[in-house]
Amino acid sequence: MFSDRKITTCVFKKYLTLVFVFFCYISVNAQEVPGVVVAKAIKGSYVASPAIAILPDGSYVVSHDRYGVLYKNEPRVTVIYRSVDKGVTWSKQGEVSEMYWASLFVNENALYLLGTRGSIGDVVISKSTDKGKTWTTNHTQDKGLLFKGRYHTAPTAVVKHNGRVWKAYEEDPDSKNTRRFEALVISAPEKSDLLNAKNWQRSNGIVFDTTWLNARLPIWREGNMVVAPNGDLIDLIRLETRQKPKDTYKLHGIAEGMLRYEVAGKLAVSPDGKKMSFDTKTGLVHFPGAETKFTVRYDPVSKKYWSLVNKITANKPGSSFKTLPNNQRNVVMLTSSPDLVNWTEHTKVLRWNEGKTTTMEDKYAFQYLDFVFDGGDIIAVSRTAWNSINYHDSNYITFHRFKNFRTMTMADSPADLADTTN
Secondary structure (H helix, E strand, O other), X not given: OXXXXXXXXXXXXXXXXXXXXXXXXXXXXXXXXXXXXXXXXXXXXXXXXXXXXXXXXXXXXXXXXXXXXXXXXXXXXXXXXXEOOOOOOOEEEEEEEOOEEEEEEEEOOEEEEEEEOOOOEEEEEEEEOOOOOOXXXXXXXXXXXXXXXXXXXXXXXXXXXXOEXXXXXXEOOOOOOXXXXXXXXXXXXXOOOOOOHHHOEEOOOEEOOHHHOOOOOOOEEEEEEEEOOOOOEEEEEEEOOOOOOOOOOOOOHXXXXXXXXXXXXXXXXXXXXXXXXXXOOOOEEEOOOOOOOOOEEEEOOOOEEEEXXXXXXXXXXXXXXXXXXXXXXXXXXEEEEOOOOOOEEEEXXXXXXXXXXXXXXXXXXXXXXXXXXXXXXXXXXXXXXEOOOOOOOOOEEEEEEEOOHHHOOHHHOOOOHHHHOO
């Protein structure tokens, strides 16, 4: 009798344990991913570099690449999705092999991906005439191989201006001195065969001079081509400004008086696209979110430039490398500027644990956002880490719509999502 009771008690305890584990599983998975999930990483991989465009028929297309041990020995691949219901649902269209860090854009009713062959590699372009299902290869100079070498970029804006297509790139020419990025621009006539390398040209490259800024490793990368109010071409570029060990937190030199982690580079491009230059007096500008990749686009309705940036909300010296403010990708701010110099922060469109000094170990982030205007709305895609291995290695590509963006204020900021993940 006693033995039966003991067995029954053990079985009951196991049952309670299973129930507890089940409800813990349900609780964890109830942390609903913000936005609409376009793609989810599978085990052993991560998703990154989202880009978005609107096709002539009004449908949306999104692309992203992937990385991780699962794809360690495979060619870099970009995956394409399409939505015919304004972003409510998404279906996979196709894949483009040997395409990475690519921008999506439409030209002459065709869809293009413009990126690199790998994380550092040849500049390549592919074309689709069936809404992203099939794509041209990019192996020869008359079929998509534009420049051979060690190039780098990100899904930033492709701009059309004065009859040409423009895109910012960086070159890392010395394999023994990596990440010594030289900013440059490539361009081609809009109505030319964009798959043919003969139609493209590039400017000179400019490397960041470490004497311009007191930072640990000041480098610029992931530049944005924009047309200034006076018609000049500008490369507004991300700039890393982590402080040196034992160095003052305040900036000096041509960035004196600016807030560390909120300084971007501004390079001028000649009208013919052959020369890029940097003014050592005016070439660094205040830009919220300059520490992380951003996209800048011009809105002719408001006559302003807009961007979705990672706003650092705990901007103070870190006690260690892990707690430096550059780890903060947990707040996305909508910003605008009439002149690419003076920026207004309008509203926080996404936020998780705002004000927290985040570290690499934090598992939530919204980063590398790309966006386009859709009437009175902004539609955007995010490289989202949601209960991932860490904030950097994202497990989702998510779609978001920000309605009536031109009139949004701080009062429109949504609730902090930290409560949903506790």
